[in-house]
Amino acid sequence: MAVATIFRQVFHFLSFLCLLSITFSDELQTLLSIKTAFRDSNTRIFDSWEPNTPLCNFSGITCDSNGFVKEIELFNQNLTGLLPLSSFCQLKSLESLSLGKNYLHGPVTEDLNKCFSLKYLDLGINFFSGSFPDISSINGLVYFLMDRSGFSGTFSWNSLRNMTNLQVLSLWDNPFDRTQFPTVILNLTKLNGLYLSNCSIEGNIPDEIGNLVELTELVLSENYLIGEIPRTITKLTKLCELELYFNELTGELPPGFGNLTSLEDFDASRNHLHGNLSEIRFLNKLKSLQLFQNQFSGEVPPELGDFKYLVDLSLYTNKLTGPLPQKLGSWADFIFIDVSENFFTGPIPPDMCKKGTMVAVLMLQNNFTGEIPDAYANCMTLIRFRVGKNRLSGQVPGGIWGLPKAELIDVAKNDLEGPITSDIGKAKSLAQLLLAYNRLNGELPSEISKASSLVSIDLSFNKFLGKIPEEIGELKQLTSLQIQGNAFSGSIPDSLGSCHSINDVNMAKNMLSGSIPPSLGSLPALNFLNLSRNQLSGPIPGTLSSLRLNLLDLSENRLTGQIPDSLLTEANNSSFTGNLGLCNEKIRGFWQCSQQSGVSGHLWMALFCLAFATIAMLASLVAFCYLKKKRQNIGERSLKEDSWDLKPFHVLTFTMDEILDSIKQENLIGKGGSGNVYRVVVGNGKELAVKHIRYTDDRRKIGSSTCILNKRGTKCMEFEAEVQTLSSIRHVNVVKLYCSISGEDSNLLVYEYMPCGSLWDRLHSCNELELDWETRYDIALGAAKGLEYLHHGCDGPVIHRDVKSSNILLDEELKPRIADFGLAKIVQANSMKESTQIIAGTHGYIAPEYAYTNKVNEKSDLYSFGVVLMELVTGKRPIELEFGEDKNIVDWVSGNLKTKESVVRMVDPAIPEVYRESAIKVLKIAILCTARLPTLRPTMRNVVQMVEEAQPRELVRVIE
Template identity: 60%
Template sequence: MSVHKVNAEELELKDPNENHLALIFFHSPNMFATFRVLLLLSLFYPLTTAQLDHDHDRQILLNLKSSLKNSNSKVFDSWNATSSVCSFHGVTCNTLGSVTEINLPNQTLTGLLPFDSLCNLPSLQKLAFGFNYLYGNVSEDLRNCVNLRYLDLGNNLFSGPFPDISPLNQLQYLFLNKSGFSGTFPWQSLLNMTGLLQLSVGDNPFDLTPFPKEVVSLKKLNWLYLSNCTLGGKLPVGLGNLTELTELEFSDNFITGDFPAEIVNLWKLWQLVFFNNTFTGKIPTGLRNLTGLEYLDGSMNRLEGDLSELKYLTNLVSLQFFENNLSGEIPIEIGEFKRLEGLSLYRNKLTGPIPQKVGSLSDFNFIDVSENFLSGTIPPDMCKNGKMTALLVLQNKLSGRIPATYGDCSSLKRFRVSNNSLSGTVPPAIWGLPNAEIIDIELNQLEGSVASDIKNAKTLASIFARQNRLSGEIPEEISKVTSLVSMDLSENQISGKIPEGIGELKQLGSLHLQSNRLSGSIPESLGSCKSLNNIDISRNSLSGEIPTSLGSFPSLNSLNLSDNDLSGEIPGSLAFLRLSLFDLSHNWLTGPIPQALILEAYNGSLAGNPGLCSVDAINSFPRCSPSSGMSKDMRVLVICFAIASILLLSCLGVFLQLKRRKEEGERFGERSLKEESWDVKSFHVLSFSEGEILDSIKQENLIGTGGSGNVYRVTLSNGKELAVKHIWNTDVPARRKSWSSTPMLGNKRGGKSKEFDAEVQALSSIRHVNVVKLFCSITSEDSSLLVYEYLPNGSLWDRLHTSRKMELDWETRYEIAVGAAKGLEYLHHGCERPVIHRDVKSSNILLDEFLKPRIADFGLAKVVQANVGKDSSTRVIAGTHGYIAPEYGYTYKVNEKSDVYSFGVVLMELVTGKKPIEAEFGENKDMVSWVHNKARSKEGLRSVVDSRIPEMYKEEACKVLRTAVLCTATLPALRPTMRAVVQKLGDAEPCKLVGIVISKDSGEKKIGVNDK
């Protein structure tokens, strides 16, 4: 067989070596066998390469598994060395078997992500780890994942700045929201991502920066979420060019200026949310073009003008523009919207009627148009479809009747129509709404009675009905409303008796029935309502004796039974109450006044009772005759006992006096405190003398030192314990220094110290169960003493932080928080002139034998003068590091909001168990900034709760922590009042999230409702 030799020219090759296989084939005598071998090799080579690639991918994924050590083990059950990577849970491969996606959101994963190895997956296009507990820094290695099209690290616990990811120019989806990133976000890296479709970086504590102009270049964006990431300045020109946008949110920032008119070009929008900024101007003309809008929220800005542009947005599901300066009428067309579920326009200047058809054509959920100037009647059919939960129209000028249709609205939880001009009869079924938590009809002209239907109101917590024209009797069925906490039926025309069954209301804390026509006696069962802290049943026609059970309330703060026809003696049990308000005046009471009730603070509280008498004939009451109040035998026994006691105490006093004089002579050398001339001013009935106090001011009784004086524990001869603060009034001579260990305080101009004057002025007139009781002041030329009640359990600081630290369960911590808040609320709102404490901290919250709190140490307090206004200035930064409000440092302005800030720090201590300043918070950081950063996410907030608090209480603890975050807002105007703080702490519901956060895919929505 001849073989034809083929040369390179015949093969038309430029390089003969390029086809050496062909040459070998044609020259080899075993050319066919060789060809078969080479063919097999060519087929086997790619299989070997693919296997190597698969092993490489598997090793990277197994490395990821080992990095997430605390993860849910079931997630990685399929991740093992023998399985194909394409069968791993959450992993997707391409047709060649290479990993293209790792999709593990919401799997409770924790640990560090190894981007140094993950980015070595050559075909990786998607990384999704959202809604987990991943932490640590995201390394620069993420830049190597250059093929990524989808990156989701949102809702995690990362820290530090997010790296520049400019090389990821193929990204289409970037989700980093609520992940804990801080510092400055690399906005410039977005310039390379021209294909980006969705961008979400909100809810991260970034540094304050202007709204990023880089987003304007992302013309393909259809979803942009930049809420709560510390953006300022004005919206960039060109934002209106992002015409593909369907969702745009940039709420909770510091964006200013007029709301840009170019926003009306975004005609594809179905959600536009920009609440809690400082936008000014009007709602832009042309907004009517956004007819696809379903969710619109521009609340908490400074917008003006009317709502006329909104009447064309017929697809709206939720419309919210509360807390602006909007005026004019609510467009009648809004009543024709067939999809509207929520309308919130409260705190504006709106006038005219509420559209009568509003909510009647849809599954309407809530309306809040409170605090406007609206007139007309309440629309009758907002609950037509039976899904309404809140009807809030309080503080307007509405008139007419309450539509009877709402009596059938079983879904209603809050029914608030107060402070209007409503008239007619309250529909009986309103009282019995089965899911109602609040029924508020006060300050109207409503008639009718509290219907027996109220027995159906199983969840009712509050009834506010004062200043109406209600009549009839309080039904016995009220005893069935066992969830009732507050009941105010005052200033009506209600008659009959107070139901005996009222004692069944074990949670009742506030009872106001004053200014009615009630008769009969005060039911003894009222004493079973152990939660009562406020009772006012004055100005009625009640008769009979005062039940002794009224003296058994552990937390009663106010008792007013004045202007009735009560008779008999004053029960001695009332003397054990600690009341800020006490009034039994203008009744027919007789007999001796209990000694403990003869106080300067109670002046006038017993007037108008001609039958009362006083043992000491003081306070304008006649001296009790020998027959008043006790039998002859009893009087003889009392006199004998008194004489014996006096003799015994006299002997004991002489002995102790001699002993103490000897000790003081040895200790003080020249003289003792008793040689001074002292002036005693009492604010309560005293069971001790000044000598007994002065004798106890010595080193062995020292229990504490502070910025305004030393504190001593004094044990009286009768066993009662007191706390005495010793303050020097002047820069005393050197001879004093030689015999006293008490530090010298005050000014060098003579006279009592400013601290002393402040404390006495603040405390002498205060009567509150949560404010420490000041018995008297004892003053001399050089020295001043304040005598307080002694609190045996020390301070809250001791309990939380020192070596004396004792475990406080959550219930106790919560009660301490509420009690201390009520004490501050009284100082700010309950006094004739507000008292600013100026040094609120856990060491100034003392605990009694039952761990009930008392606000103490008013050495820095300042009573706001009526002619000065709310703010007062001082050139001394008062307070304690870690508790001082930030405005002190640059304005020296002091007002009630400064106390609110400090109290917010105390709340954080109670929930976290940490001190205000600790190393773990980082350099130049304190607990406030630490908690604020963590509060950006729900998971972060839960992570700071003290580990000793059981899981079942952590949600409740988070609610308290949210209140603390509000209290510690940087701007004083954004902090709540102490009255609002008390309400928030007492609210069992979670704090409301203002605004809307909606996922169109999941259908999840959270719509803000005014917390009324």
């Protein structure tokens, strides 16, 4: 009997071992099938997953005490492919599955419910699609992480009902369908981390939020929450982090809010909160306080000056008054302060950089008084120093000019005096120097040329004097030079012609003399040139004719000679007034150049003497020009003699020879910074536009891009950018690039021809053509669709970076095409947040984030397009004198939103009243696009939808 019993026990044991062996074998095969599912992943995590290796030794695998798979840790392993849920859920002991921060895509199916033993599930930061399934069966979850995973549609909040052990729920950044605050969550009383930002939750925050007393982190930001912050939130005394920003919350901070004494991070910015900040005085563990863009009033509690841990304070755009605590930021490793756009008074706290960690001081547009504290001259970590638009006085401490990491120094619109010291040469990172409207004086030091990162200099309306340093031409990244309203004297440096990135030069209202340097005509990006109200003499250089200027003002000088006819198409008559020696047959009020009576006797005597003395030289010059012209014509006729390489991007109905034969003077229709443009008619009658970029054997600038040129292999970044961008684009609202033709010394780009020019021409230039609102609306919608395709319809977002009305071309039916992609950038798929620091764009269209980061992305295109919409609605240019100094169309529109009547007055009077409603809707879209903060701007996809909804009623009736 005993033997039989022992036999049975041995039998059962052997059976168990056999079953166990089969189970282990099954789990091994399951893991190997998972490896196969991720075979296309660029990862080394699976190198140890081999059949002869014990599965518990696999990388990322943890087994339980019985040797079964308990945890799979594959976080941030570059996994790609579909999620093999059926395989994962075959592991019956699996309690933890971590697949976050990978490149997984496709749907997540209801097979997930078979993983019923899971306690930890992380699918966050992936690229899944569709809705997330009901997972009610996994009711033992303790940690559920699904943030930024790409899910959409309706989320089954009720599937969380029985997850009573849940401690962390993270669903942020998933575009679910809009829903009221999910009350099922309010019963999950063990929660200590709740992250629901950007989950499309609307309505009020329920009073029952106070039931979740174990919460240490509550994140409800970027939703559609309304109403007041409930008083019951003060029961959550364990809270360390409370994020409510970017909602529509109203009211005051609830009484008792100061009970949340464990708070370290509090962000309720971008709401409509008001009242005072008295409750904040009790929160002495705060590290970060973000309450910007609300309507708070009253004084900052003085207790903030004693907060020992505070390192980050943002209170900008409120109605706060009184002084800031003078000990503010002096205790901890203070990093950042932004209290701009309030009504603060008193001195700037002196010790915010006491620990040597300060990165940004932003105190714009207040009523601060006194001097800039000397301590900031030694703040070597400082990147942004902005104290403009205050009432500061005294001298700027010399060391501030030379802060080695400073990218932006803004002290404009104060009452500061004294010079810019030679320390400026140490500012190797400085991109923007904004000093306008002070009493700064002295000469501009030549050491400014050593600040080689400078992009924008604004010294306007100060008391600077002396010569403009010749060394200024060494600033190769400079895009804007504003020195108007000073006492600069001497000549304009010829070296300025070396600043090939510059697009805006304003030297008006100085004492400059001598001639206008012809080198200014070699600035390919120059859009705005104002040299008015000086003492400049001599002729207007013919080289200026090659520029594509949106504004030219040479008035009130001592210029002589003929006004080049080519400049008359780019500026109105007032650009030349006040120059008694100028002549032109086409402008009323000027002498005709053929009439001797139009020129003074002294001038004719001087001209006669000069002519007699230089007759031989002129004869030689004529001969030289004749020979040069002859050579050019021969060169144009003999383009075919060079070696050419044609790359077609569409089916071509013309030959390369037809293009090459047509590159000649009589077909020239335009000149730009990157080359000449020709109108070509091929044999079948089709019209084409050909951009001809000719190079020489040297290194120079073309447009805003560096071109390295040589006989063996010409390389131009701008040419390559335009070809790369346009060759892959197929859209009715983007100009079509038929082919590129590359030669040894030049390149040709062959586009479809746009017979009606640009939107700028039709709205603003001498070719101005009255556009009815229906046409303007069609242009707005078509251009929006073109940009939408660039941002959302390509393999990776294409950032245009120079959206403006002159880059929106019109066909014979006035249908728009986005054009000029010389500055475009394709964002790589593996870097969706990528931006570029190459300064690009045109003054008046450039997004304000340049002032903060010098970076652009898709949101920068949105801002520029918003300016175009404002042009269409108002009929005005981006920069007009009526807007005031330092103001543009965005400022002008923002300042006229006070009443309904003032809004209506902004609409172009040429637009009939029946269409005013539609025009105002488009203007509202423009305002959204030009929001100061990039995150507040819509996407181009949203813009297209909004423009479609703004369709004029008359058009709707016709369609119906």
